[in-house]
Amino acid sequence: MSVNRAELRSVPAVTRRDKVILVGLVFLLWGLLSFTYHAVFVSPDGNYDFYPRWYGSRAMLEGRNPYDIDMKTENVAGTDYEAYHLKHQELHFLYPATITYILLPFWGFPFPVAVSLWSGLQLLLLLTLPLVAFYLRGWTLKPLIVVLVVVFSALLYSYAVITFVLGHFVIFILGCLVIAWWQIDANHPWLAALALVGATIRPEGMIFVAAILLEVLLTRRYKIIVIWAGLMAGVFLISVAQIGFWIGDFLHGIRFYRDTVTDTAFPLDVLGVRSLETLIMLGVVVWGVWLLWQLRVIPARERFPLRLSVFILVILLAVRQSKDYTYVYALLPMWVLLTTSRPYSWNTALVLVLLGMTRAIQTITSTPLQPADDQPVAVLQVTQLVMLFSMLGLVTYHWLHDRLQTYTEQAI
Known part of the structure; x- marks a missing residue:
């Protein structure tokens, strides 16, 4: 991977x-x-x-x-x-x-x-x-x-x-998350902490920051946490x-x-059965936790963006969103997946399809009475499920492929 x-x-x-x-x-x-x-x-x-x-x-x-x-x-x-x-x-x-x-x-x-x-x-x-x-x-x-x-x-x-x-x-x-990744990778704690402060301007941003700080804690980069806590305390006390x-x-x-x-975003609503939605939601959480745990064995520099991608996908699938514009966060997993496997041909093609899928389906199914930006909610929910599950599946596939390759090399 x-x-x-x-x-x-x-x-x-x-x-x-x-x-x-x-x-x-x-x-x-x-x-x-x-x-x-x-x-x-x-x-x-x-x-x-x-x-x-x-x-x-x-x-x-x-x-x-x-x-x-x-x-x-x-x-x-x-x-x-x-x-x-x-x-x-x-x-x-x-x-x-x-x-x-x-x-x-x-x-x-x-x-x-x-x-x-x-x-x-x-x-x-x-x-x-x-x-x-x-x-x-x-x-x-x-x-x-x-x-x-x-x-x-x-x-x-x-x-x-x-x-x-x-x-x-x-x-x-999203920009603050990428910049934080960049500055953590470059070992610039002040810039990383500033980026993480910027990501707290919305509630879900706070959740992503908490996940990153946990990863930072596990890698013992305590200075980033201390600086971030000091900056957040200062801004909070001023407010x-x-x-x-x-x-x-x-x-x-x-x-x-x-x-x-009422128009919140939760693609599992398309199923229409609350018990089935809950079961799949729990399955997604278990899947995500399992994958986050499995990724612990890869080098920290590679682990960080992959773990962040998995966390974002699980949040988008298992937690009801205020509006569907929060699916912008799915761009980060797409960018990471584009540089995850070799050869790149089918992987790249699939991610490009996922990037353009929603707009393509809206355009194909639009009519004069049903414009592209006003499609039935079910159509959007199905495309969201396909997009998010495909990316989570891609991360899992690449991890399994690399593990199998490692075992094969060790056996030889």
Whole structure:
């Protein structure tokens, strides 16, 4: 299952000048993507997931509790964001109050600028994160495959497209997970800890961070844990000093969301039999725990991304999601699987099919009365099950294949 490091391409030394040029190009691309997003997508008629967080965080910086604000009735007449406020449909803060300080620079801009910079960043991450993942796995893919994966991930993978268009937060969390993987691999504890702090802006991000910290603990990299705990404590204490102890309000908001929102994402619902759903859910958890345990024998550098991939897939299969945009997290297992086996032909083809499957099925089954973005829930749930179970099966297959190969070599 592991990548043979002896076969990796040599990477030339990167000079300080190269780094400066690279950073400059990244910021230039971010600016171009943000400008394009503003020109194409920003409108008072839009519905942006970014808005309640932007509005609530600005209110929090003024000393008000964002969980207590009735955004639907609050008077914002005459302000520079009146039109966006009145048109918005979902006006609950819901996120941990620490997001106000983790993403502080974005709240200082007027909403049209802030959401453009935010969504431009999301698209920038979609275009670059596969490259980071392939770099960490050894750059063993052909350039054409890399280009296809980047295009499929950013423009054809349905959940990613809707996420950056509406200004969601899951792509940022995905980016923090990949950066944490990168910095842990490079033994940069401060940068790894900062990335893990960034991943805590949503509840499921906290779950992923807990899994990574457990892996870090098992590999005795205590400095990362200490730094992360110190940074989180600092951000939390600042937020408490600003609005008081807000954990109860945050949990109440989650319960409110759970009780009022009906279009949550749980692909096993397609079965329609609660007992069967529970049985399969438990089976997925057992399967995932077994696979995580089996992966303990491979080198730490290879084990980390594979274990994180398995954990993500189990969470997406066994835990009800707030919305289906959280399937953006499945991109990380896909990128990891692309560089997991040899030869790559069938493995690469299967992952590319999984990347484009949802959009392809939506397009094929769409009609003038049933557009591609408004398909029956059952169709989406079946494609989600196929996608997630296929990836979990791929990880298992490659592990079994490598174990069998090892036993055969030992026997010879």
